[in-house]
Amino acid sequence: MDLEQGPHVLTWELTRACGLKCRHCRANAIPRRNARELSLSEVVTVLDDIASTLAPPPLMVFTGGDPVERSDLSDILRASVARNLHTAVSPSVTPLLTRKVLEEWKEIGVKTVSISIDGPSPAIHDRFRRVDGTFAASIERARDVRDLGMGLQVNTSICGDTLPGVPGMGELVKDLGVTSWEVFFVVPTGRGRVLPKITREATESTLKWLATYAQTVRFRVTAIAAPQFRRLILENVPGSPWPKFPAIREAQGFAFIDHLGEVCPSGYLPVSAGNVRRTPFSKLYRDSPLFRQLRDPNRLQGRCGACEYKRICGGSRARAYAVTGDLQAEDPACPYVPAGWEERPSLVLPVHA
Numbered sequence: 001m002d003l004e005q006g007p008h009v010l011t012w013e014l015t016r017a018c019g020l021k022c023r024h025c026r027a028n029a030i031p032r033r034n035a036r037e038l039s040l041s042e043v044v045t046v047l048d049d050i051a052s053t054l055a056p057p058p059l060m061v062f063t064g065g066d067p068v069e070r071s072d073l074s075d076i077l078r079a080s081v082a083r084n085l086h087t088a089v090s091p092s093v094t095p096l097l098t099r100k101v102l103e104e105w106k107e108i109g110v111k112t113v114s115i116s117i118d119g120p121s122p123a124i125h126d127r128f129r130r131v132d133g134t135f136a137a138s139i140e141r142a143r144d145v146r147d148l149g150m151g152l153q154v155n156t157s158i159c160g161d162t163l164p165g166v167p168g169m170g171e172l173v174k175d176l177g178v179t180s181w182e183v184f185f186v187v188p189t190g191r192g193r194v195l196p197k198i199t200r201e202a203t204e205s206t207l208k209w210l211a212t213y214a215q216t217v218r219f220r221v222t223a224i225a226a227p228q229f230r231r232l233i234l235e236n237v238p239g240s241p242w243p244k245f246p247a248i249r250e251a252q253g254f255a256f257i258d259h260l261g262e263v264c265p266s267g268y269l270p271v272s273a274g275n276v277r278r279t280p281f282s283k284l285y286r287d288s289p290l291f292r293q294l295r296d297p298n299r300l301q302g303r304c305g306a307c308e309y310k311r312i313c314g315g316s317r318a319r320a321y322a323v324t325g326d327l328q329a330e331d332p333a334c335p336y337v338p339a340g341w342e343e344r345p346s347l348v349l350p351v352h353a
Protein backbone atom coordinates (compact mmCIF):
# COMPACT_ATOMS: atom_id res chain seq x y z
CA MET A 1 0.00 0.00 0.00
CA ASP A 2 1.01 3.63 -0.56
CA LEU A 3 1.96 4.88 2.90
CA GLU A 4 1.77 8.51 1.68
CA GLN A 5 -1.96 8.15 1.07
CA GLY A 6 -3.17 6.55 4.27
CA PRO A 7 -2.11 4.66 7.37
CA HIS A 8 -2.03 0.90 7.61
CA VAL A 9 -2.97 1.17 11.30
CA LEU A 10 -4.91 3.97 13.03
CA THR A 11 -4.97 3.85 16.81
CA TRP A 12 -7.67 5.97 18.40
CA GLU A 13 -7.58 6.97 22.07
CA LEU A 14 -11.30 7.32 22.77
CA THR A 15 -10.76 8.43 26.38
CA ARG A 16 -8.00 8.77 28.94
CA ALA A 17 -10.19 7.42 31.73
CA CYS A 18 -8.87 4.12 33.10
CA GLY A 19 -9.14 2.09 36.31
CA LEU A 20 -5.50 0.98 36.18
CA LYS A 21 -2.45 3.05 37.16
CA CYS A 22 0.20 1.46 34.94
CA ARG A 23 3.75 2.57 35.58
CA HIS A 24 4.55 3.16 31.90
CA CYS A 25 1.29 4.90 30.87
CA ARG A 26 2.04 7.26 27.98
CA ALA A 27 -1.44 8.78 28.36
CA ASN A 28 -1.07 9.71 32.04
CA ALA A 29 -4.48 8.04 32.34
CA ILE A 30 -6.91 9.45 34.88
CA PRO A 31 -9.89 7.96 36.76
CA ARG A 32 -12.61 10.05 35.04
CA ARG A 33 -13.50 11.00 31.49
CA ASN A 34 -12.73 14.44 30.11
CA ALA A 35 -15.88 16.40 29.21
CA ARG A 36 -14.14 17.68 26.05
CA GLU A 37 -13.65 14.18 24.53
CA LEU A 38 -14.94 13.72 20.99
CA SER A 39 -18.66 12.97 21.02
CA LEU A 40 -20.22 9.97 19.30
CA SER A 41 -21.38 12.10 16.36
CA GLU A 42 -17.88 13.61 15.97
CA VAL A 43 -16.38 10.11 16.01
CA VAL A 44 -18.85 9.01 13.32
CA THR A 45 -17.96 12.02 11.14
CA VAL A 46 -14.29 10.96 11.27
CA LEU A 47 -15.21 7.34 10.48
CA ASP A 48 -17.15 8.58 7.42
CA ASP A 49 -14.07 10.47 6.20
CA ILE A 50 -11.83 7.43 6.73
CA ALA A 51 -14.20 4.98 5.03
CA SER A 52 -14.86 7.22 2.04
CA THR A 53 -11.34 8.58 1.47
CA LEU A 54 -8.74 5.98 2.39
CA ALA A 55 -8.33 2.97 0.14
CA PRO A 56 -7.42 0.50 1.44
CA PRO A 57 -8.81 1.68 4.77
CA PRO A 58 -6.66 1.34 7.88
CA LEU A 59 -6.96 -1.24 10.60
CA MET A 60 -8.87 0.64 13.32
CA VAL A 61 -7.66 0.06 16.89
CA PHE A 62 -9.86 1.66 19.55
CA THR A 63 -7.90 2.20 22.74
CA GLY A 64 -7.54 4.53 25.72
CA GLY A 65 -6.98 4.96 28.69
CA ASP A 66 -9.64 2.29 28.71
CA PRO A 67 -12.18 2.52 25.86
CA VAL A 68 -14.63 0.45 27.95
CA GLU A 69 -15.01 3.54 30.18
CA ARG A 70 -17.09 5.06 27.33
CA SER A 71 -20.74 4.08 27.63
CA ASP A 72 -21.11 4.59 23.85
CA LEU A 73 -18.25 2.23 22.93
CA SER A 74 -20.64 -0.34 21.42
CA ASP A 75 -22.15 2.38 19.19
CA ILE A 76 -18.67 3.42 18.03
CA LEU A 77 -17.72 -0.18 17.25
CA ARG A 78 -20.97 -0.73 15.34
CA ALA A 79 -20.35 2.44 13.34
CA SER A 80 -16.83 1.29 12.47
CA VAL A 81 -17.92 -2.23 11.46
CA ALA A 82 -20.86 -0.82 9.46
CA ARG A 83 -18.35 1.11 7.33
CA ASN A 84 -16.48 -2.12 6.56
CA LEU A 85 -13.50 -1.09 8.65
CA HIS A 86 -11.38 -3.86 10.18
CA THR A 87 -12.14 -3.12 13.83
CA ALA A 88 -10.01 -3.97 16.85
CA VAL A 89 -10.25 -3.00 20.51
CA SER A 90 -7.46 -2.60 23.02
CA PRO A 91 -9.16 -2.51 26.45
CA SER A 92 -7.65 -2.39 29.92
CA VAL A 93 -8.26 -5.48 32.02
CA THR A 94 -10.42 -4.18 34.86
CA PRO A 95 -13.71 -5.47 36.35
CA LEU A 96 -15.48 -3.60 33.48
CA LEU A 97 -14.07 -6.09 30.95
CA THR A 98 -16.30 -9.12 31.40
CA ARG A 99 -16.88 -12.10 29.13
CA LYS A 100 -20.32 -10.62 28.41
CA VAL A 101 -18.66 -7.46 27.03
CA LEU A 102 -16.41 -9.59 24.82
CA GLU A 103 -19.45 -11.57 23.59
CA GLU A 104 -21.11 -8.31 22.57
CA TRP A 105 -17.99 -7.23 20.63
CA LYS A 106 -17.99 -10.57 18.86
CA GLU A 107 -21.64 -10.10 17.93
CA ILE A 108 -20.92 -6.57 16.63
CA GLY A 109 -18.15 -7.88 14.37
CA VAL A 110 -14.94 -6.88 16.16
CA LYS A 111 -12.11 -8.86 14.59
CA THR A 112 -9.29 -8.56 17.14
CA VAL A 113 -8.91 -7.80 20.84
CA SER A 114 -5.54 -6.79 22.32
CA ILE A 115 -4.74 -7.78 25.89
CA SER A 116 -1.66 -6.37 27.62
CA ILE A 117 0.51 -8.88 29.48
CA ASP A 118 3.91 -7.52 30.46
CA GLY A 119 5.48 -10.59 32.03
CA PRO A 120 4.83 -14.31 32.48
CA SER A 121 4.00 -13.97 36.20
CA PRO A 122 2.00 -11.78 38.60
CA ALA A 123 5.31 -10.71 40.15
CA ILE A 124 6.20 -8.83 36.97
CA HIS A 125 2.81 -7.93 35.49
CA ASP A 126 0.87 -6.86 38.61
CA ARG A 127 3.78 -4.76 39.86
CA PHE A 128 3.94 -3.02 36.50
CA ARG A 129 0.17 -2.45 36.27
CA ARG A 130 -0.02 -1.56 39.99
CA VAL A 131 -3.24 -3.54 40.60
CA ASP A 132 -3.02 -7.01 42.20
CA GLY A 133 -4.89 -9.76 40.38
CA THR A 134 -4.54 -8.13 36.93
CA PHE A 135 -2.27 -10.91 35.64
CA ALA A 136 -4.79 -13.68 36.43
CA ALA A 137 -7.66 -11.63 35.01
CA SER A 138 -5.70 -10.87 31.83
CA ILE A 139 -5.04 -14.57 31.23
CA GLU A 140 -8.73 -15.31 31.75
CA ARG A 141 -9.88 -12.58 29.32
CA ALA A 142 -7.27 -13.63 26.76
CA ARG A 143 -8.64 -17.18 26.83
CA ASP A 144 -12.19 -15.77 26.48
CA VAL A 145 -11.15 -13.88 23.33
CA ARG A 146 -9.82 -17.09 21.77
CA ASP A 147 -12.87 -19.12 22.88
CA LEU A 148 -15.15 -16.59 21.18
CA GLY A 149 -13.20 -16.89 17.92
CA MET A 150 -11.77 -13.38 17.74
CA GLY A 151 -8.13 -12.66 16.97
CA LEU A 152 -6.03 -12.34 20.13
CA GLN A 153 -3.15 -9.91 20.17
CA VAL A 154 -0.97 -9.77 23.26
CA ASN A 155 0.93 -6.52 23.89
CA THR A 156 4.03 -6.62 26.10
CA SER A 157 5.76 -3.45 27.29
CA ILE A 158 9.51 -3.70 27.72
CA CYS A 159 11.53 -1.62 30.17
CA GLY A 160 14.12 -2.46 32.84
CA ASP A 161 11.41 -3.95 35.10
CA THR A 162 9.91 -6.34 32.54
CA LEU A 163 12.95 -7.24 30.42
CA PRO A 164 13.80 -10.42 32.41
CA GLY A 165 10.37 -11.85 31.58
CA VAL A 166 10.69 -11.70 27.78
CA PRO A 167 11.68 -15.36 27.16
CA GLY A 168 8.90 -16.54 29.50
CA MET A 169 6.45 -14.32 27.62
CA GLY A 170 7.53 -16.06 24.41
CA GLU A 171 6.29 -19.34 25.92
CA LEU A 172 3.12 -17.82 27.39
CA VAL A 173 1.90 -16.30 24.12
CA LYS A 174 2.35 -19.67 22.40
CA ASP A 175 0.27 -21.32 25.12
CA LEU A 176 -2.47 -18.67 24.80
CA GLY A 177 -2.79 -19.26 21.05
CA VAL A 178 -2.26 -15.63 20.05
CA THR A 179 -2.67 -14.39 16.50
CA SER A 180 -0.02 -11.73 17.11
CA TRP A 181 2.45 -10.60 19.75
CA GLU A 182 3.44 -6.94 19.79
CA VAL A 183 6.44 -6.06 21.90
CA PHE A 184 6.50 -2.37 22.85
CA PHE A 185 9.85 -0.83 23.69
CA VAL A 186 8.66 1.81 26.16
CA VAL A 187 9.36 5.39 25.07
CA PRO A 188 10.07 7.76 27.99
CA THR A 189 6.85 9.78 27.73
CA GLY A 190 3.98 10.28 30.21
CA ARG A 191 4.46 8.21 33.38
CA GLY A 192 7.04 6.12 31.49
CA ARG A 193 9.59 8.93 31.85
CA VAL A 194 10.77 7.65 35.21
CA LEU A 195 10.84 3.90 34.47
CA PRO A 196 14.14 2.00 34.56
CA LYS A 197 15.50 2.16 31.02
CA ILE A 198 17.24 -0.56 29.08
CA THR A 199 20.58 -0.01 27.41
CA ARG A 200 21.14 0.10 23.65
CA GLU A 201 22.92 -3.23 23.94
CA ALA A 202 20.01 -4.86 25.81
CA THR A 203 17.58 -3.44 23.23
CA GLU A 204 19.72 -4.89 20.44
CA SER A 205 20.05 -8.34 22.03
CA THR A 206 16.30 -8.48 22.80
CA LEU A 207 15.43 -7.57 19.21
CA LYS A 208 17.87 -10.20 17.96
CA TRP A 209 16.22 -12.77 20.22
CA LEU A 210 12.79 -11.70 18.88
CA ALA A 211 13.96 -11.95 15.25
CA THR A 212 15.09 -15.54 15.85
CA TYR A 213 12.01 -16.41 17.92
CA ALA A 214 9.70 -15.06 15.20
CA GLN A 215 11.04 -17.74 12.81
CA THR A 216 9.88 -20.50 15.14
CA VAL A 217 6.19 -19.53 15.49
CA ARG A 218 3.25 -19.23 13.11
CA PHE A 219 1.88 -15.93 14.45
CA ARG A 220 3.01 -12.38 13.76
CA VAL A 221 5.71 -10.94 16.04
CA THR A 222 6.28 -7.18 15.88
CA ALA A 223 8.46 -4.71 17.73
CA ILE A 224 6.84 -1.32 18.42
CA ALA A 225 8.93 1.87 18.75
CA ALA A 226 11.94 -0.15 17.58
CA PRO A 227 11.95 -0.12 13.75
CA GLN A 228 15.57 -1.32 13.78
CA PHE A 229 13.92 -4.73 14.30
CA ARG A 230 13.90 -4.81 10.49
CA ARG A 231 17.69 -4.43 10.36
CA LEU A 232 18.02 -7.24 12.89
CA ILE A 233 15.81 -9.46 10.70
CA LEU A 234 17.85 -8.66 7.60
CA GLU A 235 21.05 -9.43 9.49
CA ASN A 236 19.82 -12.61 11.18
CA VAL A 237 17.17 -14.13 8.90
CA PRO A 238 18.56 -14.55 5.39
CA GLY A 239 15.93 -14.37 2.64
CA SER A 240 13.19 -12.77 4.73
CA PRO A 241 11.20 -10.61 2.27
CA TRP A 242 9.33 -8.06 4.38
CA PRO A 243 12.22 -5.93 5.67
CA LYS A 244 12.71 -4.64 2.11
CA PHE A 245 9.57 -2.51 2.48
CA PRO A 246 9.41 0.76 4.46
CA ALA A 247 8.81 0.39 8.18
CA ILE A 248 5.33 1.11 9.52
CA ARG A 249 6.16 3.85 11.98
CA GLU A 250 5.15 7.34 13.10
CA ALA A 251 3.26 9.17 10.28
CA GLN A 252 4.36 6.47 7.83
CA GLY A 253 1.62 3.89 7.79
CA PHE A 254 0.70 4.69 11.38
CA ALA A 255 -1.30 7.50 13.01
CA PHE A 256 -2.95 8.25 16.30
CA ILE A 257 -6.03 10.31 17.27
CA ASP A 258 -6.10 11.43 20.89
CA HIS A 259 -9.19 11.75 23.10
CA LEU A 260 -9.63 15.43 22.16
CA GLY A 261 -9.26 14.83 18.42
CA GLU A 262 -5.61 15.82 17.97
CA VAL A 263 -3.94 13.81 15.19
CA CYS A 264 -0.43 12.70 16.16
CA PRO A 265 2.18 10.51 14.46
CA SER A 266 1.89 8.04 17.36
CA GLY A 267 0.67 7.85 20.93
CA TYR A 268 4.30 7.99 22.03
CA LEU A 269 4.85 11.18 20.00
CA PRO A 270 2.42 13.80 21.36
CA VAL A 271 2.94 16.44 18.67
CA SER A 272 -0.23 17.40 16.82
CA ALA A 273 -0.67 17.85 13.06
CA GLY A 274 -4.14 19.37 13.64
CA ASN A 275 -7.54 18.45 15.04
CA VAL A 276 -10.26 16.36 13.41
CA ARG A 277 -12.82 18.87 14.71
CA ARG A 278 -11.45 21.34 12.14
CA THR A 279 -9.70 19.29 9.43
CA PRO A 280 -10.48 15.84 8.01
CA PHE A 281 -8.17 13.12 9.29
CA SER A 282 -7.27 12.05 5.74
CA LYS A 283 -6.04 15.56 4.89
CA LEU A 284 -3.93 15.84 8.04
CA TYR A 285 -2.35 12.45 7.35
CA ARG A 286 -1.56 13.20 3.73
CA ASP A 287 -0.76 16.92 3.70
CA SER A 288 0.25 18.22 7.11
CA PRO A 289 3.86 19.47 7.21
CA LEU A 290 4.48 17.39 10.34
CA PHE A 291 3.44 14.08 8.75
CA ARG A 292 5.18 14.87 5.46
CA GLN A 293 8.50 15.67 7.11
CA LEU A 294 8.36 12.50 9.21
CA ARG A 295 7.95 10.42 6.02
CA ASP A 296 11.00 11.99 4.37
CA PRO A 297 14.11 9.89 5.06
CA ASN A 298 16.32 12.68 3.70
CA ARG A 299 15.51 14.78 6.79
CA LEU A 300 16.97 12.25 9.23
CA GLN A 301 20.02 13.36 11.19
CA GLY A 302 22.98 11.72 12.91
CA ARG A 303 23.55 8.00 12.45
CA CYS A 304 19.96 7.47 11.21
CA GLY A 305 20.59 10.08 8.47
CA ALA A 306 23.78 8.31 7.39
CA CYS A 307 22.40 4.79 7.73
CA GLU A 308 22.05 2.42 4.78
CA TYR A 309 18.90 1.06 6.48
CA LYS A 310 17.14 4.42 6.82
CA ARG A 311 14.50 3.68 4.13
CA ILE A 312 13.39 0.45 5.77
CA CYS A 313 13.93 1.65 9.34
CA GLY A 314 14.50 5.36 10.08
CA GLY A 315 14.64 4.85 13.84
CA SER A 316 11.94 5.64 16.35
CA ARG A 317 11.01 9.27 15.84
CA ALA A 318 9.07 9.15 19.12
CA ARG A 319 12.13 8.08 21.10
CA ALA A 320 14.38 10.58 19.34
CA TYR A 321 11.93 13.35 20.22
CA ALA A 322 11.37 12.18 23.82
CA VAL A 323 15.10 12.01 24.53
CA THR A 324 16.48 14.94 22.48
CA GLY A 325 13.50 17.17 21.62
CA ASP A 326 14.44 16.82 17.92
CA LEU A 327 12.05 14.87 15.67
CA GLN A 328 14.82 14.03 13.21
CA ALA A 329 17.64 13.10 15.61
CA GLU A 330 19.18 9.63 15.53
CA ASP A 331 17.37 6.96 17.53
CA PRO A 332 19.20 6.84 20.86
CA ALA A 333 18.23 3.18 21.44
CA CYS A 334 20.04 1.88 18.35
CA PRO A 335 23.73 1.03 18.65
CA TYR A 336 24.27 0.56 14.92
CA VAL A 337 27.15 2.47 13.37
CA PRO A 338 26.52 2.96 9.62
CA ALA A 339 29.24 2.11 7.15
CA GLY A 340 31.68 4.99 6.87
CA TRP A 341 30.14 6.86 9.80
CA GLU A 342 32.48 8.92 11.88
CA GLU A 343 31.49 11.11 14.77
CA ARG A 344 31.64 14.65 13.45
CA PRO A 345 34.76 16.36 14.84
CA SER A 346 34.19 19.40 16.97
CA LEU A 347 33.94 22.60 14.97
CA VAL A 348 35.44 24.52 17.86
CA LEU A 349 39.11 25.04 17.03
CA PRO A 350 41.65 25.09 19.81
CA VAL A 351 42.66 28.59 20.81
CA HIS A 352 46.37 29.15 20.91
CA ALA A 353 47.92 31.90 22.89
Ligand code: SF4
Nearest residue numbers: 304307313314315334
Ligand atom coordinates in the same frame (compact mmCIF):
# COMPACT_ATOMS: atom_id res chain seq x y z
S1 SF4 B 1 20.97 3.88 12.83
FE1 SF4 B 1 18.80 4.57 12.71
S2 SF4 B 1 18.14 3.99 10.63
FE2 SF4 B 1 20.01 2.79 11.08
S3 SF4 B 1 19.27 0.86 11.94
FE3 SF4 B 1 19.67 2.24 13.67
S4 SF4 B 1 17.68 3.20 14.09
FE4 SF4 B 1 17.57 2.30 12.02
